[in-house]
Amino acid sequence: MAVLNVNIDHVATVRQARLADEPDPVWAAAQCELAGANGITVHLRQDRRHIIDRDVRVLKETVACKLNLEMAMAEPIVKIAEEVRPEQVTLVPENRAELTTEGGLDCARYKRRLAQVVKRMHKKGILVSTFIAPEPEQIIASAQTDCDAIELHTGMYANAKTKRAARRRLRELETGKDLALEHKLVVHAGHGLTYRNIGPVAAIEDLCEFNIGHSIVARAVLVGIGEATRQMIELIEKFQPAASA
Ligand code: PXP
Numbered sequence: 032m033a034v035l036n037v038n039i040d041h042v043a044t045v046r047q048a049r050l051a052d053e054p055d056p057v058w059a060a061a062q063c064e065l066a067g068a069n070g071i072t073v074h075l076r077q078d079r080r081h082i083i084d085r086d087v088r089v090l091k092e093t094v095a096c097k098l099n100l101e102m103a104m105a106e107p108i109v110k111i112a113e114e115v116r117p118e119q120v121t122l123v124p125e126n127r128a129e130l131t132t133e134g135g136l137d138c139a140r141y142k143r144r145l146a147q148v149v150k151r152m153h154k155k156g157i158l159v160s161t162f163i164a165p166e167p168e169q170i171i172a173s174a175q176t177d178c179d180a181i182e183l184h185t186g187m188y189a190n191a192k193t194k195r196a197a198r199r200r201l202r203e204l205e206t207g208k209d210l211a212l213e214h215k216l217v218v219h220a221g222h223g224l225t226y227r228n229i230g231p232v233a234a235i236e237d238l239c240e241f242n243i244g245h246s247i248v249a250r251a252v253l254v255g256i257g258e259a260t261r262q263m264i265e266l267i268e269k270f271q272p273a274a275s276a
Contacts, residue, residue: 033233033271034069035264036099038221038244042256043073043081056082057089059256066260070097070118072242077105077125084111091115099242101162104141104148113151119158121182121219121242122148131222131245135163135184138172146176153177160219165207174214181211182219182242185232189223201231212237226250226266233270241267 042059046052060071071094073082090098100117102108103125112120122145124136138145138161145161152159160180163169164187173181188200208218220232221242232238243263250259 033238033267034240035067035260035267036070036072036097036240036242037063037068037247037256037260037263038072038074038101038242039063039248039256040072040074040081040244041248042251043083043086047081047083056086057093059251060090060094062255062257063260064094064096066257067264068096068260069240070099072099072101072121072244074101074123075108075111077103077108078127087111087115087117091117099160101242104144109148109151112157113155116155116157119160119180120152121160121162123162133186135166135169136161137169138163138176138178139168142172142176145172145178149177160217162221165203167207167210170207170211170214170216174211174216178216180217180219180239181207182221182240183207183211183238184222185220185224186222188232189225189228197228197231201235204232205235208235208237226263229263229266230270233267234272236272 039056039059042054042056045054075082075087098117099119101121101123122136149159158179160182161173161178162182164184183204191197191200211218217239219240220238224243225246247259247263
């Protein structure tokens with residue numbers, strides 16, 4: 032059964048818009064957890080544009096479900112992860128000018144650094160996932176560096192302009208998932224997923240976790256984050272393949 036981690040970065044975006052102390056992502060995390068979220072995901076960016084160090088530390092103390100820290104492999108951030116010890120880190124590329132994480136991590140290119148980071152995370156008992164495009168060389172590099180999981184980048188599917196293009200992107204996700212499973216990797220998925228486009232992705236067998244942020248926080252403005260979380264969990268469960276339901 033696939034589960035939902037709610038990415039609460041954009042609760043912090045609203046707070047940082049005024050450099051105020053509300054809304055507090057820690058309060059949001061509690062609501063998501065009460066509504067049945069499997070986990071809370073936050074991205075501690077190097078520019079601290081939304082989540083700040085205090086959030087990660089307080090979430091570590093207060094979140095009882097999974098805490099998944101998205102992060103670049105930059106040394107100061109790696110040190111914070113070692114200190115805070117979230118249950119899982121998801122390694123992402125980071126580019127200062129981007130609106131959100133754009134491409135996947137180039138695990139093949141940065142294999143040596145990736146192997147070092149994985150080793151250091153494992154030493155602290157932290158699971159490691161890499162956020163990657165569904166490409167064989169990225170999947171294989173993640174397996175060869177001893178990662179526990181991969182998160183398949185669903186952004187290309189979400190941005191597909193035609194049904195045909197969306198189907199092609201779904202097939203790429205399926206093929207990537209199969210290759211990852213052959214390499215004993217757990218498979219997550221995320222980016223750009225919404226209440227409208229989650230169905231076909233939730234129907235892919237053997238995906239374990241979805242990381243969804245913007246769409247849930249956007250709906251939360253109108254219905255509350257607990258209700259928005261419940262509505263997304265309902266959809267994920269509704270579209271689960273029968274065999275794994
Ligand atoms: N997964 C990863 C690795 C991400 O970087 C993000 C965006 O922070 C998400 C999932 C969530 O994407 P969205 O906000 O589009 O749901």
